[in-house]
Amino acid sequence: MLILQLAIIIVTAKIAGSLSVRLGQPAVLGQLLIGIVLGPSFLGLVNETETLAEFSQIGVILLMFIAGLETDLDEFKRTGKASAYVGLGGIVVPLLIGYLAGITLNLGTFESWFLGLLLSATSVSISVQALKEMNQLQTREGTTILGAAVIDDVVVIIALAFLMSFAGGDVSLTTVVLKKVLFFAGAILIGWKLVPWFLKKFSTLKDSETVISSALIICFVYAFLAEYTGVAAIIGAYIAGVAISVTNFKGEVFEKVETISYAIFVPVFFTSIGVTAQFAGIGENLGLITVLSLIAIMTKLVGASLGAKWAGFNWNSSLGIGAAMVSRGEVALILAALGLESDLLSQDMFAVIVVVILVSTIVTPPMMKWFFQSKSKA
Template structure:
């Protein structure tokens, strides 16, 4: 029964840490992760990685990605399609290229150097959204572009992650039939389209007609877990199935009902266990030895997204300061990078000795991102009155 006490401790500690983090302006994710470090082998050693935490974390990351899909606004993406795609594309390519080169310089293998790029190609704009909302800039051209680019960025990051993990897994297992695996994965993406277009709406409608009060959320979980399982069977990451399942359900009239019912299950129980599990894996034996590696990675993480996202906006006619706002809004890595890092760690795509350092860089880029965005917005505001004066 010790695991019951462990779960109670995890839920209590993550709730308090999340609340304190939000009060001081830091994402609650960071507080939950720090609790994992504190309670884990790195500090107090009260909770250790085990089967219960592993299973809870796996379900947590699947629900987290399902919620990310549910919250993806495809209508907004259609409205700002060109700038969103441009910002997301350059915001993915530049970090991947920079971290690949940086990884080779730091004597990482080809796979591990590429995977550094995959981790930091991801973005999480939940923090940027709060800053934009606070400053009344959420409905501006820059704010809408950031939100649209986040949808494209998430899709690209999940696809790159799944393809890369699949290729590395095939290589490591010396699979004799890579062509068959690729055909299966292509068939899976065709099924994703069919799910979004026809299957999900039909299933959600049928279950809505049942007398059970929770039939619609239950059906959404069946779709989520089923797609995650099928993705895993084809050699893709389970998170891609959960993510596209969320997108599929989001296109149905049941989206708000599903969000209202699934969100408490995920964020109250399974998601905290996932972030705790990330902290439990961290060690600081070589932290000070690798301090300059951490500094270098943090600089590359911030500049590559800032320049990449900004360049994508500038090429489509945004002013310099406006492009600066868009680039700054894409810097935060947050939970998306943590998910990718954890999957890579389990797939042995990250060097165990550098896992903790990578997580620290994700935390630093997430904490510094809102400060950078606020500076960019203030600079852009000073440009607007000057432009108005010149026009008059």
């Protein structure tokens, strides 16, 4: 059954992506939408399974690994200040407005702060693909977005640890922070000293494609360690890509990993986001979903855009950066599941939030297209 589902996903994702491009939109938008059509809410040709979820996880990890390979490290260092402004601006505004929205909905104090944190999360995996299609990934704007995503992930997770410790959860704040410090310190040290040595040594083995195998080993180990320490796996994969980008193996790794990824794993990731959508009972909460979706989109757009403007970008670039930070994607889904497990989200609110996350993810590519096209014309 999995083999047939993969065949259906790949053929429909490629056709939907092509149609989306013909209509002037990023291909990723078509792949997200076709996932909804294929899923149980409509045709039911593809169902959410654990194996499909694992394929999807590999897809997003490889996507962010490729983004790391394409990162200009010197530009990344130059945009550090801008990334901090964008990341923090994109957290503060959704956090405060989300908290106020929770209070308005008669949620408790901790539940309201959790809603704010949930709306502060960002997943730029969708944005990365849109940036690639628009040839913006290696620009100052693209590098700023990637840096801001790293900052966003770390700050939101640490803030969540604070919240859960105050809410009575079994969370050691010191352990949470220490794990993240150790991960980033270790990731940088290993990337500087061990990664080039490992690539050089492993590539000499008398077997085929050892360079690509060694690169994927590094990618997956970084992703695992990131997830183990409470940082998103995609951040670990991105850092692994950056580490390899400064070696002589960058060109060969990029070419072959991109081929592997876009042939199967990345289309499965984009499509599976739509497949997981559940619309049962949506009519009963349509008003709430609409309001929260508008809050999710506008707060992240405004907060991140203001951060970019303060960092010196013009308004077109600032709005493009803000739009790229709107997608909540798989990061927010993970946080929502954690909230449900910790009783910070009710079952009904969880169902609403999942749809809101899907809406924020779907609107991101066309918004980016609009603002970055305006930037090009300016």
